[in-house]
Amino acid sequence: MRFLLGFTLIFSLHSAAQTLTARPLMGKTTGVLPYLKYGLGDDRLGGAKMSFIDTAVVMTVTDSTKDDFKVKLSHNHSAYIPKSNFVIDTMLKPKLFYLSSSVISGGDSLTDYVSIMLDEKLPYRTIQQINPSRIVLEIFGATSNTNWITQRTTAREVKNIYYEQPEDDLFRLVIELNHPQHWGYSVFYKDKRLMVKIRRQPENLSLSNLKVAVDAGHGGDNSGASGRGTKIQEKKYTLLIAQELEKQLLLDSASVIMTRQSDSSVSMIERQQYLQTQNPDFMVSIHLNSASNDSIKGVSTYYRYIGFRPLSQHILKHLLGLGLKEFGNVGSFNFSLNGPTDYPNCLVEVAFLSNLEDEQLILDPEFRKAVAVEITEGIKEWLKECAKTNQ
Numbered sequence: 482m483r484f485l486l487g488f489t490l491i492f493s494l495h496s497a498a499q500t501l502t503a504r505p506l507m508g509k510t511t512g513v514l515p516y517l518k519y520g521l522g523d524d525r526l527g528g529a530k531m532s533f534i535d536t537a538v539v540m541t542v543t544d545s546t547k548d549d550f551k552v553k554l555s556h557n558h559s560a561y562i563p564k565s566n567f568v569i570d571t572m573l574k575p576k577l578f579y580l581s582s583s584v585i586s587g588g589d590s591l592t593d594y595v596s597i598m599l600d601e602k603l604p605y606r607t608i609q610q611i612n613p614s615r616i617v618l619e620i621f622g623a624t625s626n627t628n629w630i631t632q633r634t635t636a637r638e639v640k641n642i643y644y645e646q647p648e649d650d651l652f653r654l655v656i657e658l659n660h661p662q663h664w665g666y667s668v669f670y671k672d673k674r675l676m677v678k679i680r681r682q683p684e685n686l687s688l689s690n691l692k693v694a695v696d697a698g699h700g701g702d703n704s705g706a707s708g709r710g711t712k713i714q715e716k717k718y719t720l721l722i723a724q725e726l727e728k729q730l731l732l733d734s735a736s737v738i739m740t741r742q743s744d745s746s747v748s749m750i751e752r753q754q755y756l757q758t759q760n761p762d763f764m765v766s767i768h769l770n771s772a773s774n775d776s777i778k779g780v781s782t783y784y785r786y787i788g789f790r791p792l793s794q795h796i797l798k799h800l801l802g803l804g805l806k807e808f809g810n811v812g813s814f815n816f817s818l819n820g821p822t823d824y825p826n827c828l829v830e831v832a833f834l835s836n837l838e839d840e841q842l843i844l845d846p847e848f849r850k851a852v853a854v855e856i857t858e859g860i861k862e863w864l865k866e867c868a869k870t871n872q
Contacts, residue, residue: 491560506542508550508571509602510534513750515566516820517554517604521546526815531560532606533820535669539568539601542574554604554621555650579603580626581652585644593679594658595639599623602670607677607822616656616666618677623652638664638681662867663788664762665824680787680824683762686864689734693860694761696746696818697723697739698768701746706771708840714746715769715834718843722831725853733857740850749817756821763792763825765856766818769843770808770830778836779806783828785819787812791866793827793854794861803851805842829856 515538517531532774540562549561582598599620602872608617625646632642641657656677664680683690697720699705705715720741729735738759740752756764770781780800782793790812797810808830816828831852833837842848 491786492695500849504602505575506569507539507571507575508542508567508569509573510521510536510537510538510540510562510566511568512566514753514791515562517552517560517562517606518549519831521561524815526817528561529813529815530652530820533822534604534606535602537602537670538604539573540604542567542569547700552604553778555648557648558621558651560604573595574601576600578624578650579622580617581620581623582626584627584630584642584654585633586631586639586656588635588637588639588681591681593602593638593681595642595654595677595679596635596674597627597654598674600673602673603675605668605675607666607668609662609786609822611787614658614661614663616658616677616679618654618656618675620652620654620675622650624650626653627652638679660867661870662791663786663825665822666718667823671834682867686868687733688730688857688861689720690863691762692736692739692759693730694740694764694824695723695730695758696752696764696766697724697741698766700741700744704744706769706834708834708843709775710837710840711844713840713844715771718769718849719767720744721846722849722852725850726765726767726856727773729853730860733861753821756818757823761824762825763860764818765792765796765860766816766826766828768828768830770833771835772833773835775835775837776800777808778833778839779808780832781808781811781830783811783814783816783830784826785812785814785816786822789819789825789827792825792863795863795866796827796829796856799855799859799862800831800852800868803848803855805839808833 516533518528519531540552542550543553550567553559579600584597586595603622604619630642640659645653660682664682666679668677699716729736741747782797784790784793793797
C-alpha cells in the first residue's frame with residue numbers, strides 16, 4: 482500500500498514537472514480583417530463571429546482543425562480563428578498574468594477616444610447595449626491594476642466609464658454614451674494601449690450634412706440569386722435599385738458613396754476596406770432574396786448589432802407601405818457588411834426573386850423607384866428620431 486502511494490506521488494510530481502516545462506504554442510493575429518469565431522458551426526455566410534480583432538494580438542493555440550486554430554482567450558473562454566489570420570511565433574512565452582493599467586478618455590474636434598494600457602496586446606470583444614446605450618469592452622486574459630480612470634471634458638459622447646472584473650482574467654470596461662443611438666466605434670492597438678475610437682452623433686442630422694454609403698449586392702462573377710420565371714440575375718437589379726436610391730439621396734443633397742457603379746467584381750473584404758477609407762455616417766446594402774419554397778415572398782431588413790437596429794426598423798416600416806408582405810426584421814445577421822461596428826448599417830432584402838409575384842415587381846422600374854423613395858423616407862424618419870432623443 483505504501484509502495485502504491487509512493488508510486489502515485491512520484492508519478493504525479495513527474496506529470497506536473499512535464500506540464501510546467503512544456504511550452505504552450507503561441508502566436509499572433511495577422512492578415513486583413515482577422516476575426517474570432519465562437520465555434521465550428523457554419524452556414525452559407527460562415528460561422529458565427531465573435532469579433533473582428535486587430536493584428537499582432539497574442540493568443541495561445543490549444544487545438545487545430547483543417548482551417549482553424551482553437552485559441553485560448555482566458556481561463557474560461559476560447560475561440561476559433563482562421564489559420565490564414567494567425568501566425569505561430571515560437572519565441573513567444575506566456576506570462577503568469579497580464580495587468581491592465583490607467584484608462585483615459587478624451588476627444589479631438591471630431592471624435593472621442595478611450596484608451597487602456599495593457600501589459601500585452603490581448604484578445605478582446607465588444608458588445609453594444611441599449612437603454613442605456615453602452616459599449617462594453619471585454620479584454621481576455623487581463624487582471625485589473627487600473628487605479629485611475631481619467632475622463633476629460635474634451636470627450637463629448639462618452640458619459641461615464643467604469644470597469645468590472647467578473648473573472649480573475651477577464652477585464653470588462655463599460656463606456657456609457659450620451660445618446661441612445663450608437664453611431665459606431667472602432668477598436669485597435671496603439672503599441673500596447675488598446676484604443677476605442679467613438680463616433681459622435683452629428684450635430685446636424687439632415688441628409689445634406691451626412692455621407693451615406695450605398696452597396697449594390699453581388700456583381701461581376703458573383704451573380705447572386707436568379708429569378709424563378711425570367712431567370713433575371715440579382716446582381717443587375719440590386720445595382721438598378723441602388724442607383725435609384727443614390728438619386729433619391731442626392732435630391733436631399735446627401736453625399737453618397739457607392740461600393741460599385743457597374744457590373745464589377747468587388748469582394749466583401751474590398752468593400753469593407755473601401756468603406757473604412759470613406760468613413761460614411763451610415764450604410765445601406767441592397768439585395769434580393771431567394772428561397773426553395775416559391776410561395777415565400779416579402780421584404781426584410783437585417784442588422785447585426787442591437788445599437789444599429791433602429792435604422793433597419795424605420796426602413797422596413799416604410800417599405801411595408803408599398804404593400805409588400807413582411808418577412809421580418811432580422812438581428813445578429815452574419816453578413817460581412819453588417820459586421821463592422823464603425824457606423825450604423827442595414828441590409829435590405831427588397832423582395833424574393835424566387836416568387837413569381839415579387840419577381841414581376843422587381844422587373845418594374847416604377848417599383849424600383851418607389852423602393853428607393855421609401856428607403857430614403859425611412860432614413861429621414863430615423864434621423865428625426867435621433868435628433869429629438871437624448872439620454
